[in-house]
Amino acid sequence: MNDSDPRATRTGRPRSTAADAAILEATRASLVDLGWSKLTMSDVANRAGVAKTTLYRRWAGKNELVVDAVAVLFDELELPDRGSLAADVQGVVLQFAALLERPEARTALMAVVAESTRDDSLRLRIRSAIVDRQKRLVLLGRERAQARGELRYEDDSSAAARNADLIFDVIAGAVVHRTLVSAEPVDSAWASGFTSLLLLGLAGAQAG
Amino acid sequence: MNDSDPRATRTGRPRSTAADAAILEATRASLVDLGWSKLTMSDVANRAGVAKTTLYRRWAGKNELVVDAVAVLFDELELPDRGSLAADVQGVVLQFAALLERPEARTALMAVVAESTRDDSLRLRIRSAIVDRQKRLVLLGRERAQARGELRYEDDSSAAARNADLIFDVIAGAVVHRTLVSAEPVDSAWASGFTSLLLLGLAGAQAG
């Protein structure tokens, strides 16, 4: 979470895991009530019933705290096998969209990404805590589609990786842009339109 | 810019247009040097050689100021006719990407979008100042492709609008996500891969 290496047996009073949970919960609550820009460390500390200094002992600042607080939302992401690539893609799209409907995520995600444009360590933290959790759904969906015979197994592994990155940016980017920039709902009609566009593109790429 | 209705002939001392330009220029410079989060109204005022109160007389706050400061970058967007839909799409993608390479835009765009999730008037301001300027390129590209015979003229106008919105979210979203979230470069290789994926999808939609 924040400690680089919590060596198993250490002397002294251990950190309160209850405080950890309370702080992250309080951070999400504060995001809902106040939004990113008005969230303050003092407010989070008050909500968590914890001293402000305790926050700073664990997180360098607001950026890191919010990333960790929002990251757990992405653990809920799942990809049940819906039987076809089209159904799986639509499932991923609707899950991303549902996540972006939550006010904690809406206000926090773009903000931390914006911060990360000037903070490499924050960018890496976001990648491992959030982006990789999303991307694994795309990789899983591809594997399934290959097992079904809907997609070819690619022999050039680096090209395959580039391809997966492209698909991921297209899916996640489109959903985020639709939700937060265009500010229009990702309903099942939009999801199916997007899915068919993407799948027709993939089918065309398979063909020639 | 900020005044709702600058009725032509007004009495009193007119607002300095030189100050307007200096302020917006100073805002971009501050974005480059400090980034969104560390930009302050006082710093902008100092750079512009203007009193802080002058800023507040024209803009409600940092959000509105930065939107206007960055909006002019999107005026540079053009879409020369490159002879085919594929070339035009690739042109748009590379232009968006070049814009997102600029540090003012990188740090400001996601930040104001994040703010707009809790501020409807800011969202509308972003839409008219930035998003619509991008979207018009997509609409222009579609018209040209239709004139060339690469795309059909759609009879259902509301479906056509939904389709254009979808394409726009896909293009802009993918480029933004690739650049700011994945933090990978949008080079011509990626642009051509993305373009062919999109065009194959569109071709498939035309067919069946």
Added chain:
DNA sequence: TTCCTTACGCTACGACCCGTAGCGTAACTG
């Protein structure tokens, strides 16, 4: 138990930014 070590709560602090009020002056109009 008694030390040792680390975590916690609390208070206080200087530094900074915010947004506004008040005032005298500058610029333009009729």
Added chain:
DNA sequence: CAGTTACGCTACGGGTCGTAGCGTAAGGAA
């Protein structure tokens, strides 16, 4: 000329930041 609006400047209360210092709490080791 008088009237009106914009500007620069100063000053202010209110808020957040991040840290230091201290006494206390909660574990492990001798």
